[in-house]
Amino acid sequence: MAVTVAISAGSAAEHAVSLAPNRNVGDLTRVTAKLEVRGELKSLSKGQETKTPLTVVGDLRYDERVLAWGKQLSDASRSVRYFAQADAHIAVDGQTLPDRTLDEGKRLVVAQVAGRAASCFAPRDMFTRDDLDLVTLPGNTLAIDRLLPDAAIAVGETWKPAADAVTLLCDLDEADSVEVDGKLVDATEGEARCELSGKVEGRVDGVKTQLELTAKFTFDRVRGRISWLALSIKEQRAAGSISPGIEATSRLQLRIAPLDDSATLAPAQLAGVSLEATPASQMLFHRSAAGHFSLAHDRRWHAVTDDERVTVMRMLEDGELIAQVNITPLARQQSGKAITLEAFQADVEKVLGTSLAGIVKAGEKMNQHDYRVCRVEALGKVNALDIQWIYFHVADKDGRGVALAFTLDSKLAERFAGEDEALVASVQLADPTTQPAGASSDEPDEASAQRSILSPNRK
Incomplete structure (x- = not known):
């Protein structure tokens, strides 16, 4: 054998x-x-x-x-x-x-x-x-x-x-x-x-x-x-x-x-083409469905909704949901009618209502695209969870603009730090292919558009 x-x-x-x-x-x-x-x-x-x-x-x-x-x-x-x-x-x-x-x-x-x-x-x-x-x-x-x-x-x-x-x-x-x-x-x-x-x-x-x-x-x-x-x-x-x-x-x-x-x-x-991977080569491009804006984002961001009213993106890292941003196109404003930082902050406070614990900081600047950027950061609670909100109003000199609202669990703030600024810095405004739903080019209603993006219940 x-x-x-x-x-x-x-x-x-x-x-x-x-x-x-x-x-x-x-x-x-x-x-x-x-x-x-x-x-x-x-x-x-x-x-x-x-x-x-x-x-x-x-x-x-x-x-x-x-x-x-x-x-x-x-x-x-x-x-x-x-x-x-x-x-x-x-x-x-x-x-x-x-x-x-x-x-x-x-x-x-x-x-x-x-x-x-x-x-x-x-x-x-x-x-x-x-x-x-x-x-x-x-x-x-x-x-x-x-x-x-x-x-x-x-x-x-x-x-x-x-x-x-x-x-x-x-x-x-x-x-x-x-x-x-x-x-x-x-x-x-x-x-x-x-x-x-x-x-x-x-x-x-x-x-x-x-x-x-x-x-x-x-x-x-x-x-x-x-x-x-x-x-x-x-x-x-x-x-x-x-x-x-x-x-x-x-x-x-x-x-x-x-x-x-x-x-x-x-x-x-x-010849002349770089075949080496760099952080920049890993970025993705997104243009909104109605053409109001475009932006570049890293691969952790995913668009889950994109229509005439709002673009919703969520950031995942190692399979964990880190943050969400809602981006809403604003009706075009006449020259010299831009919202002030104080008015923008007041709108944030009004929309958050009893969920708001306090404003952390607020500021404005001109960015590399010569856009005026207002930023308001707030803390509060929703369903007993500590929440951080970061709101942006981005507008150019021709009256085009978008509002962005970032929402995240406060305990994830350190992991998220700076991601809002990076995304907003890449935003480029454009003439839309369609008007925002409910907006009129003759009688723009920026406050209405802002409230839709600032609402913490907006999905």
């Missing part, structure tokens, strides 16, 4: 297949991806759960050149991509939304992964949140080869993919539990066919999500990388501070082919 076991073990070792990736700086590939998502958005309304049908179809095609390849998953790997196609077709509750596509100036993208963290930016222009969502998919091509086993295995044998690699495969922020197995199904001299299956519990924007995944992929043994992937993810995600819950199935088809050359990633095309 011992002899038989030894012979069997030796035979298995002789037929073991190496699936070690062979990625190098300068590697050039063409990636074609198709993502389909079908399911339901879940939200609560008056205590009742509402389910809204959702369909998303995304088509992407990009050339990718490796800029840096870490020996370990914890080491940073970077690539530059050029998206020849990046389109998404979305339908919610049977209503087709305007198609999303990537503008020409944002088609050059730098991607990076390190550990379980992935990020990307457009070095020639600033992404919007929609742009970022459009180019961020499961099956990150800088990370999928990290799913492969470290040691050679025989056909029929299984392995446990690295948890961080599975986290990146599923496009999660965190993975609390990973129970996924890989299996070598078949192998020839040129390729190996593998499968993945299992369950993952993790978090997206601080919200718990449960995934069941199955995948098949082909490993090119000659080139040392995955060349084809079919991934199915069944997800149940709870509602969070910035998005509804979701119950859906995502299906991804990914093809990766070697390239000898890419005109869009040639050295001449990249």
Whole structure:
């Protein structure tokens, strides 16, 4: 019996297949991806759960050149991509939304992964949140080869993919539990066919999500990388501070082919373009729905409402809700009719009413855009919680303006410190495409617009 076991073990070792990736700086590939998502958005309304049908179809095609390849998953790997196609077709509750596509100036993208963290930016222009969502998919091509086993295995044998690699495969922020197995199904001299299956519990924007995944992929043994992937993810995600819950199935088809050359990633095309990540490169651009203003914000801010009346943004840090800001466009004022700091502070005090404990400070200045900025900071209580409010009135010399109201738990004040000033400094006013709802260009009512943004009950 011992002899038989030894012979069997030796035979298995002789037929073991190496699936070690062979990625190098300068590697050039063409990636074609198709993502389909079908399911339901879940939200609560008056205590009742509402389910809204959702369909998303995304088509992407990009050339990718490796800029840096870490020996370990914890080491940073970077690539530059050029998206020849990046389109998404979305339908919610049977209503087709305007198609999303990537503008020409944002088609050059730098991607990076390190550990379980992935990020990307457009070095020639600033992404919007929609742009970022459009180019961020499961099956990150800088990370999928990290799913492969470290040691050679025989056909029929299984392995446990690295948890961080599975986290990146599923496009999660965190993975609390990973129970996924890989299996070598078949192998020839040129390729190996593998499968993945299992369950993952993790978090997206601080919200718990449960995934069941199955995948098949082909490993090119000659080139040392995955060349084809079919991934199915069944997800149940709870509602969070910035998005509804979701119950859906995502299906991804990914093809990766070697390239000898890419005109869009040639050295001449990249000359003078900074491919290094900086704090500025991570900023996102937001223009209000009615076009009254635009601003730049870091990726912790998320717009949850954006219409003619108000833009609501929430700041999340490590999954925790830190603050909310309501931004309301103000009816245009005649020259010389700007509100005074004293009147603005009085309006704040009136709106907060009995919730107000006191005004901490108030001041005004001209900023780098030559806008007059009034700022009032207040403390108080709402439902026994200590609350800090920071109000801004921002106006230009032509009478255009917006009001901003930041709200946060006082215990988070140190973590939030300075974020209000940074966001307000980026605001740029513009002529709206439509008038604020309820406003008249002949008889502007700034006080009414201010009260709507200052109200602590405004969602």
